[in-house]
Amino acid sequence: MCGISGCVLRAGDHTPPADLVAIVESQDRRGPDSRGYMARALGDGRTLWLAHNRLSIIDLSAEANQPMVSEDERYCLVFNGMIYNYVELREELAAAGYMFRTASDTEVLLAAMTVWGEAGLPRLFGMFTLAFHDRATNRLVLARDRFGVKPLYYRQSGDDIWFASTPGAMARSGGCEPDLEYAGRGIRLKYYEDETDIAPYHGIHAMPPGHCATIDLTSRAVVTPRPYYDLDEAWRAERPRLAAMNASELRAELLDRLRDATMIRLRADVPIGISLSAGVDSTTVAALCAESGTPPLGFCFGDPDDDASEAPAVRRFATYLGQKVHFIPQATGEDAGRLFWRTLRAQGAPFPHSSQIAQYAVFESARAHGLKVMLGGQGGDEAFMGYRKFFLFQVRHLLRTRDWKAIPAAASNIFQILPAVASRASLFWRERGRYSADSTEGLGSGLQLPPLSRSASPGTGLGSDPAIRQALDVTRYSLPSLLRYEDRNSMGNSIESRLPFLDHRVIEFGTALPVRHKLRGGMGKYLLRDAMRGKVPDRILFNRDKRGFDTRHADWIAAGIGVAIRRGLAIHAGAAARYLPADATIDGYFSDTALTAVASRFAEATTLLWLLDPGLASYPEA
Known part of the structure; x- marks a missing residue:
């Protein structure tokens, strides 16, 4: 896990350009173990610069540092991430005659791109972004993993090209202003990133997940991303085969894929830890790890003596599994405020809820314990319809298609979840605009922001095929933004976060799986729960009251984060006024009550702090 960056510029001297150095310095926490620069003359007065921040995980030697060049110096690579099947790829490439100098996954990726080119991208099981230059053809390949676990941004200005793992320093050097469309969709639709090239700043683009671009540097450079992976194509191809299998066969295949x-x-x-909650996903990962030996050290947000938190259930699970767990208490007062500012600076963009602060605290604790790698359960809900909204999507779809025979079972699911969701019915009603095919307003916002464009419309509506809607959670509504929070919070603490549920083989299987194996008995993820019987306690597997990463938002606001937000906004009170509703004040609009009770208010607060100072330099030190 690292940070990459680079640029194509008119040649100066042999010193890295100041703006590139600034980008590398801004990404120091992504890779504090070493920095590297390389200049490649393009022969027309321009130079390609490649730069790298390394977090050493595989082969800790200096020989595995980047940028990495082939022995004949024709090829050069910088990459961020991890190629999990590098062992198998190395064996295949070695059998074909490739001679390896290191034990790193970086060199395996360099060899794969050398031998197979872009055709090698689908062979990779992993999370990655990369820049690969072929000196003989003068072509530069930029690529990003299937689901966008790792970020990559780029900017073009005339013949100049810039790219980096994070956009902030690149935006500042290019004079790029915050994108109000990006800010507004996060407030109104509750997602920022998606399957497109949208980025936090005007003039900067995200490389879309599952895309690559080959840039011909012998002519005027143009970055034109194109897909090398299509989730819809993949899950639709799997669907007929899975539909013909019985439950026992499906359980076995699911376990095989998830275990691998x-x-x-x-x-x-280096040592590995795991983020733990009392949910099915992270406990599943921990239980599968335990099959191969001692489970990794766990990290859980919460007090194990507070029955209102998840921590007591995590402690019971750890005892059951024979696992050691470190519990992270909620910060209060000035400590809570400082933690808020550390999280906002790590994100470098708005975020919608205090759960992102708790996630940052977990990674911060892991780093304090000397860890560089953490496993997690992110992606399980998207892979197997873990969200309760899917029960409603299913019923609406059956009514729309007049599948009368299937409606009673689907309606039974709804009735079984009613006790658990009754208290949140008003929240769903307020958020229903997020799922409407023709709405661009979603939750609405009191901030004075322009209306969203039609391109930001939620899209498919409540009555679409649940599998299509599930795939859209992976590519648009849910996962892309969650992965941004995960990446920035982990890398903000120099931690590599690894997510087994984001293996493409698991996502494709889960999306293609017939709905009846995902939604049953008033529960989502049914096949996963069933497959993990005997490995995870039933009280976790079949707990209908689990509500995700519940960090008790009101407690966070009251603990000191509300005060921190108001103090930060007061620094720019004059500029903030133009975004607030008429006659609104910072203290009133962002009171603790409003930050807790109004669904979009916390997102509005982080958005406004970011808009007023995108570099976040004027706010209190963390």
């Missing part, structure tokens, strides 16, 4: 996805994510030359 977990095992290859244990490959590391």
Whole structure:
């Protein structure tokens, strides 16, 4: 896990350009173990610069540092991430005659791109972004993993090209202003990133997940991303085969895929930990790790003596599994405020909820314990319809298609979840605009922001095929933004976060799986729960009251984050006024009550702090 950056510029001297150095310095926490620069003359007065921040995980030697060049110096690579199947690829490439100099996954990726080119991208099981230059053809390849676990941004200005793992320093050097469309969709639709090239700043683009671009540097450079992976194509191809299988066969295949996805994510030359909650996903990963030996050290947000938190259930699970767990208490007062500012600076963009602060605290604790790698359960809800909204999507779809025979079972699911969701019915009603095919307003916002464009419309509506809607959670509504929070919070603490549920083999299987194996008995993820019987306690597997990463938002606001937000906004009170409703004040609009009770208010607060100072330099030190 690292940070990459680079640029194509008119040649100066042999010193890295100041703006590139600034980008590398801004990404120091992504890779504090070493920095590297390389200049490649393009022969027309221009130079390609490649730069790298390294977090050493596989082969800790200096020989595995980047940029990495082939022995004949024709090829050069910088990459961020982890190729989990590098062992198998290395064996295949070695059998074909490739001679390896290191034990790193970086050199395996360099060899794969050398031998197979872009055709090698679908062979990679992993999370990655890369820049690969072929000196003979003068072509530069930029690529990003299937689901966008790792970020890559680029900017073009005339013949100049800039790219980096994070956009902030690149935006500042290019004079790029915050994108109000990006800010507004996060407030109104509750997602920022998606399957497009949208980025936090005007003039900067995200490389879309599952895309690559080959840039011909012998002519006027143009970055034109194109897909090398299509989730819809993949899950639709799997659907007929899975539909013909019985439950026992499906359970066995699911376990095979998930077990292998977990095992290859244990490959590391440094210790590994795991983020734990009392949910099915993270406990599943921990239980599968335990099959191969001692489970990794766990990290859980909460007090194990507070029955209102998840921590007591995590402690019971750890006892059951024979696992050690470190519990992270909620910060209060000035400590809570400082933690808020550290999280906002790590994100470098708005975020919608205090759960992102708790996630940052977990990674911060892991780093304090000397860890560089953490496993997690992110992606399980998207892979297997873990969200309760899917029960409603299913009923609406059956009514729309007049599948009368299937409606009673689907309606039964709704009735079984009513006790658990009754208290949140008003929240769903307020958020229903997020799922409407023709709405661009979503939750609405009191901030004075322009209306969203039609391109930001939620899209498919409540009555679409649940599998299509599930795939859109992976590519648009849910996962892309969650992965941004995960990446920035982990890398903000120099931690590599590995997510077994984001293995493409698991996502494709889960999306293609017939709905009846995902939604049953008033529960989502049914096949996963059923497959993990005997490995995870039933009180976790079949707990209908689990509500995700519940960090008790009101407690966070009251603990000191509300005060921190108001103090930060007061620094720019005059500029903030133009975004607030008429006659609104910072203290009133962002009171603790409003930050807790109004669904979009916390997102509005982080958005406004970011808009007023995108570099976040004027706010209190953390």
